[in-house]
Amino acid sequence: xxxxxxxxxxxxxxxxxxxxxxxxxxxxxxxxxxxxxxxxxxxxxxxxxxxxxxxxxxxxxxxxxxxxxxxxxxxxxxxxxxxxxxxxxxxxxxxxxxxxxxxxxxxxxxxxxxxxxxxxxxxxxxxxxxxxxxxxxxxxxxxxxxxxxxxxxxxxxxxxxxxxxxxxxxxxxxxxxxxxx
Numbered sequence: 001x002x003x004x005x006x007x008x009x010x011x012x013x014x015x016x017x018x019x020x021x022x023x024x025x026x027x028x029x030x031x032x033x034x035x036x037x038x039x040x041x042x043x044x045x046x047x048x049x050x051x052x053x054x055x056x057x058x059x060x061x062x063x064x065x066x067x068x069x070x071x072x073x074x075x076x077x078x079x080x081x082x083x084x085x086x087x088x089x090x091x092x093x094x095x096x097x098x099x100x101x102x103x104x105x106x107x108x109x110x111x112x113x114x115x116x117x118x119x120x121x122x123x124x125x126x127x128x129x130x131x132x133x134x135x136x137x138x139x140x141x142x143x144x145x146x147x148x149x150x151x152x153x154x155x156x157x158x159x160x161x162x163x164x165x166x167x168x169x170x171x172x173x174x175x176x177x178x179x180x181x
Contacts, residue, residue, distance in 0.1 A: 003145065005127065005129045011127065014121070014124075016121065025072045025126075026130055027068070029067060030054070030128050031053070032053050032068060032071065035126070036124055043159065050149045053138070054071075055068050077117055080108055086120075091167050091170040092166060093116070096108065098180035099177065100179065101179075151164060
């Protein structure tokens with residue numbers, strides 16, 4: 001597989017282009033990569049690939065219903081409980097993580113998630129590549145590229161420990177706050 005489809009894509013797609021009825025993202029397995037016109041942290045570069053994800057995840061015990069279209073759209077409009085990318089971005093942007101529902105799920109609440117969705121609509125762009133076993137290609141990409149927003153399999157990255165600490169601090173604080181409506 002050629003990583004340039006993600007590192008130097010011929011085309012990047014915005015939230016406005018993806019969150020439409022006739023979404024251009026295929027309902028297929030693959031790898032997606034996120035670029036940001038404005039970096040979510042001052043120590044990160046803007047305009048380059050900062051995060052990769054996959055759909056579906058590799059699960060030996062059951063079939064996943066996830067695909068590129070579902071995952072990319074969820075990252076643009078979902079919540080931090082279902083998107084590691086949203087959790088990471090929100091924490092780096094200083095949004096307040098809160099316990100919601102039964103208290104076991106962590107999100108940025110309605111207001112914070114709306115703020116994050118707007119920030120992503122303004123700054124996040126995505127490219128993707130269809131492939132049959134995206135988990136294999138994802139591992140190769142994380143091993144070879146500087147992907148500071150990926151935590152899994154990425155301990156070698158110079159931003160890993162700082163990102164892990166920011167997320168842990170946000171979770172710790174959320175657990176001290178009352179459950180949000």
